[in-house]
Structure formats: structure tokens, C-alpha cells
Amino acid sequence: MSAPTIVSLPDPSTARIPKMNFLTRENGLLSWLLTGDHKRIATLYLISITFFFFIGGALAGLIRLELLTPQSDLMAADTYNKVFSMHGLIMVFLFLVPSVPATIGNFVIPMMVGAKDLALPKINLLSWYLYILAGGMMLYTMAMGGVDTGWTFTTPLSTHYLNTNVVSAGLAVFVAGFSSIFTGLNFVVTIHKMRCPGMTWFRLPLFIWSNYAASILMILGTPVLAITLVLVVLERTVHIGVFDPAYGGDPLLFQHLFWFYSHPAVYIMILPGMGVISEVISTFSRKRVFGYTAVAFSSVAIAVFAFFVWAHHMFIMGISNYAALVFSLLTMMVAVPSAIKIFNWSFTLYKGSITFETPMLYAIGFMGLFTIGGMTGVFLGSTGTDIHLTETYFIVAHFHFVMVGGMLMAFLAGIHFWWPKWTGRMYPEKISQLAAVVTFIGFNFTFFPQFILGTLGMPRRYAAYPPEFQVLNVFSTAGATILGVGYLLPILYLTWSLKYGAIAGNNPWQATGLEWQTQSPPLTENFVEIPIMDHEAYDYEWLEQQQRKEVVSVG
């Protein structure tokens, strides 16, 4: 008995990868390094962020190993501080922020709106070069001995008291910021100007809505981070006296500026992931997303509210009680659209015709983990409980549930979902389903104990801790080992599938998006002729008619 599936592949005996596609169009290194093709740039991004993900992941492994025992015995406290700082910097700025938008978004957004490419292909390429420059600077920082500010660059610690490579790390993030500004800019222009005939705003796939919302955040938020980091660098080198009270600066000002970007940044990280989930859940339940408009506008609502909640990172930092009140209220407001999304996705399953291929498994995992991550965010958004829980492992667990349990699950769902489109070949189904389950189990083992640790009061960023916290830490480390396996598997089988995977055909999932109505891998221009959108998004009946017509005409 095999599980039912929607996968429909062309006859393997006759199927061929189309000779002419974006991968084979030109050969040679230069054709890649000077390309303007959004799909090639997406591929470059995919390779580079995977590289940095594994560096960040190795650092996470070191963190968990150190925390196996209460003493700081694997490494000295200084080393540990550098390891978690580099882990945070690499994961946030070189993996999470560009993960879905710059890879999957870059690859599918032009196809989804029915365009030949992004509006500004050269800017797109520039954005990848900036990313590589930033990555190079981060590697340089690491080679020179790393940085131990934490990813938050807290002043005056970063400006005055540390003698590590704060300047190169700060500038790396500065450059990475411009990379994401350019990506966001490109998406906004493309979505406004390059939609094919008939593609109205409310016919756009929800992936576009959520990436649009995230792009707005990138464009408006990232410059604030950039200038803040420049001020940190100037404060450190020429003591301009903005943040350091010893020079007449205000250290809280840094917190305000930093979180003004870095709170919206978590939505930059999660919104595109939510877009992936909408696509996947709709496709594998053969149904239009329940309440399309509500889901679309909830992305916009998140983007708007995201800018007015930053001070919830500072409830215990001596902002006035009344400011805390306002920011707490707004934080509660931003939680609502996320709840709406979760319920709308759940009800998309209602009366669907559901199958459980790997992307769907990741998406279901996302829903569970994101619900936990979101609810625990409310614990921290409520001022009274924030006092006890903030700056402990509770907050570490919370944002890992959202960022890793949420975003990384969504990223993997998306990678598996669009892999056939990208490469023209299927990944192996059984082992990838196994990987999805292993990831889910490993994840919960790793991060759930950290909620308990945080409630007990274990502070974050501790190289050594009181012995009564050890048992839970051992659980967490054991879970991280499982999680590591879950992340290594896809690398292996996805690489394998490049050569041995089954030929996917145009539309293996029977999905409705325009990207599925063209060949896999697509032509450099995406479509033979610019499509005309004459139906709503997620219109499975249209798809069936379309296929019937094809059978008739071919027959």
C-alpha cells in the first residue's frame, strides 16, 4: 500500500530534460558570474547561503557541545563568546535574511508574476556581489579571531570595552544590509511594474504578497541598521560620542536604533517563509487558500505593525513605564495577523484532498512550531512576564522556534517544492520525508527544554552555568545532534538527485502558479510568450480544464 500522491511525472522512458534551459544556455564560469538571469543569481545565492548555513551550523554545534557540562571546559569563556556571536551574525545576516527572498524569491517571483526577469537584473547581480563581499568580510573577521559582541553589537561594550574585530564585523553587516535593500527594491519594482496582463493584485500568489511585505521592511528598515553600525564603527574609531556615556552619548539610543531595524528584521525573515507555506499548503490540499484576502492583508498588517514594536526588546531597560505600555499593546496587535494566518492555513485543509509529500510535511511542521514560537512571543510581549523571561533561555527558545522551527522549515519546504522546477529533477521522496520527520523531532528535542531552562532563569550567552541546569542542557545537545543529521540529509540527497533524480516535467505537483506552466528548468526568458492571467490564484478547476485541453490537442 503506497500513500496517495499528486505527483505526476512524464513517462521516464521518453522524458528528457529540455535541451534549452537557463542552466544550459551558456557555459563557463563567466557566464555565471556576469549573469543577469534571476534564476542563475538565485542559484548563486542558494550555493552561498548553504555554505554559510553550514558554517553557522557548525558553530551552533560547538555551542551545544560546550553547554554539555556546567563548566566552561571545552573552550574558554572568550572563545565561547566569539562562537555564539559568530553563530548569530552568520545565521541572521548571511542566512536567515537572504534565505527565502534571495534564493526562492529570486527564482520564482518573476515567473509567478509572469515576467521575463526581475525589473533590475544588474542590481540583482550587484546584490549577490555585495552579499559575497559581506560574507568575505565575515570570514575575514572569523579568521582574524572573530568578534564577541553578540549579534546585537550592544554599546558601549562593542564601542569601548572589547578589543576584537568589531569594525570588520560591523562593516560586513553594513554591506550585507545593502545586499538586502537591493533585493527588496528589485522585488517591489518588479511586483508593481512587471505583472503580466491580467495579473491583478488579488490574483497574485500569496508568496508574492508576503515577499512584497518583507521587501518594504527591507527597504525602510535596513538603512537604519546601516547607519547605526556606521555610528558604532565611528564611535569605536574616533569616539564621536553618540552611544558611549563616557563621551557624552546615550547607550539606550543604540538600543532604540538597533531594534528599530532588528525587530522588523524578524518579519523580514519570517514573512517570505509564510509565503512558502501558503503555496505548499494550497498545492498539497488541492484548494485555494482559505480567506485569500485575509492572508494577503495579514502580511501587510504584519509589515506595518512591525515598525512600531521595537521597544519591546527594552522593557527592562529603563524606558518609561508608559512607553512600555504602548509598545506592549502594539506587540499584542502584531500577534493577531500571525494567528489569523495559522487558522487560515488550517482551514485550507478543510475539505481538501490532501497528500503528504515532503514540502507538505515541512509545512505542517512549520504550523506546529510557529504556533509555539508565536505564543511564547506573547509571553515576552506582555510586560509583566517579560521581566522574568527576557534575557534567559526562554527567549533563545522562542526565537529559535520562530526562526529555525518556522523559517528554516519553510525554507526547506520551499526548496523541496521548487526543486523540480529549478533542476528539472525530483528529489527522492522517501528519504526526504524521513529527513523532514528527523528535523522536526530533533528540533523539538533541542529547543523545547530551553523554554524550561529559561523559566528556571538560566541566562543566555553563558559559557558556564549552575549544575542544576545540566540535565536539560544535555537533552538540548542530544537533540541538536539529531537536528544536525536532519540538515545534512537534504544536502546529500539533493546533490544525488541532480544526476539521478526522476525527470520532473513541467508541473509535477499539479500546482497552479504560472511558474509551473512553463518547462523545468525554465528557459532564460522564463516563458515562450508572456502569459495572460485569466483566472484567480490557486484555481485548480482552471488547471484541470487546461490539462484536459492539452490531452485533447495532443491526442
Place this chain on the structure above:
Amino acid sequence: MDHISPVLWQFLDKWLTHFSLFPPEASKIAPESDALYFFMVLVSLVGLTIVVLLVVAFSILYNKKRHPQAVQIEGSTLLEATWTIIPLGLFLIMFVWGALLYFRIYTPPANAMNIYVVGKQWMWKIEHPGGQHEINMLHVPTGQAIQLTIISQDVFHSFSIPAFRVKREAIPGRYTTVWFEATTPGTYHLFCTQYCGTNHSQMIGDVIVMTPEDFKKWLESSTSGNSLAQDGERLFASLSCNACHNAQPDARGPGLVGVYGAQLTLATGETVTADDAYLRQAILDPAQHITQGYTPIMPTYQGQISEDGVIALVEYIKNLHTDYRLQETLNTTQLPPNNEVKAPAPGQQPAAQKEVKP
């Protein structure tokens, strides 16, 4: 059983003996904080259960085998309104409840006993008003509201006592306050929870909660001889503050007797309350804090007095209720001989008595 690794045995032993799932509740606010916490846990569990039930039920009922043809549904305004309004309502309850708790934790009662905390890389210095100094250790009595006035000498730190459910950032250049009332004698963790550099994880200590009688004994046995205000008095004299702040008719600086808590009109026309934070700023950055009618001649003491010193000065000024005390200081050209200070019993020291007053 020797063939089983001793490491495993150790682990099992630890698991069974050193394993806690919830921190002790040792302050008056702790049960209140936990009530909200458990309410949130409950709401989360219910929410999670609903989501899991929906997903699992729909996955079973509507999997392709059982339900080969999907039924297209546009949405439902009623359902969507339901799952917008109910979470919103719950979140608003958590907001109001949390805010009430927050205002309680960060609004010290008027009769609270004040203890100063100075954070520096990587230790906590505790200054009791009676002159007891502690490092990485805080002794407090049960049944008495304790206010902590916290400041950092270098970078951000954060003063966290999980068993009390209170935490407050120690900010360079700014006083912050938090209060609690301990209920259960015992020894509890004290953590620095804001990452502060190399030995962040060594910036930990113990909070020792004692019965009022034990605490009184501890106070008596741990006194350094001078109360905090007396330390301040010495500093006041040695920095020659009294050259100007001498309450004489022709004084070049404003008189300080009774200034604490008073409304001052500044040269800029602004009216301020002379609280701890104001006094600290006025000492370190006098040019920006000129009282109306005086000329800006006071030099800055930024970088010349440690935060402990400033605290001692502030405590001294706080306790200047009569001209007599100031006269005593003025007459002291040298530091007071130690034996004179030590002579009265600790409980009878004027400063120590005054600190109990609001």
C-alpha cells in the same frame, strides 16, 4: 552493574536529584507573576491543541484516499472574524494583566528600604545604607520591601533574581530601580543576564534571604564602620564640596540641606525634582544643571568619582536634613577620626536611622 558507564550513572543520579522544572517562588510578586505565566501556558496549550486537532483531523478526514476531490471554499468572514477577535481578546487580557504586574514590579512602595547596586565587569557591588558592602552577594530580610537602585560603571548588565521574578537592566550613567519583598528564607541565584563581555557567566552570585532577626544580626556583624552617608560625608569634605555648598549667605553654590526630593528651578527656567538621578547628573555634569541664581562655576566630576562614590555622595545629601550635619562637615578640615565614628552602636547611627524614613 559496573559494566555500565559511570558517566551514565552520574547522569541518571543528577537527573533524579538535581532536576527542577520550575523555579522557587521566594518573593511576594512571584506567585502573581506565575499566575499570569500559567494562564499564558494554558492559553498556549489550548491554542496549540486546537491547531494540532484541526490539522490532524483534516489530514485524516480529507486525505486524498478518502476525499479524492477537493471542494473549493472561498473563505468565511464569520470564521475569520472569530479567529481574529478571540485571539485579540486573549492577547488584550494578557496585555492588561502583564501591564498591571509590570507597574507593580517597577513602582517601589514609599516605605521600601533602598539598597544600591553597582554593576561592573564582572561583579556586582552591593551598598547597604548602613555601610555594609557586599560583592556578588545580597543579603535581604523577609517581610520588608527592598528597593534596588541599580547603575553600571561600564557596560550594560542586568540584575536578575529568578526566584523573585524580578530583573532590571544596569545601565551606564543612569539609575534604574526595581523592588521586591522576599518571603522565604534561603539562598537563591543572582545572575547577570545582559551579555557584558568575557566573564559574563561568572557575574553570578547569591541572594541570601534571612528572617528579620537574622538580618539584623548580619547587619551588625558586617558593618564596615561607616554608614554610606558617612562615606559620602568624607568624600564631600575631601573633594572640598563644602567650599561652595556651605549654606552661608554668600555661598557660591546652592545649599544642600533638604534639597533631596525638593522642586528646583534651573537657570534654564525648567523645574525639576532633585531625585537620585538628578543629584548624580548635577555632580557629574554640573554645567547642564545650574540652579537659578547661581553661576556655572562648578567643575565637572565626570570620570573622577566612581559610581560607588557618587552613590555615597547622593546618600549623604539625601540624609542632610539639618544644617547641623553640614556644619559638622564644614568644621572637619581633616577626615573624622575613625574611633569617633565607630563609637555609637550601628543601630544608632543617624544615617542608619534616617534611611528607614521615606
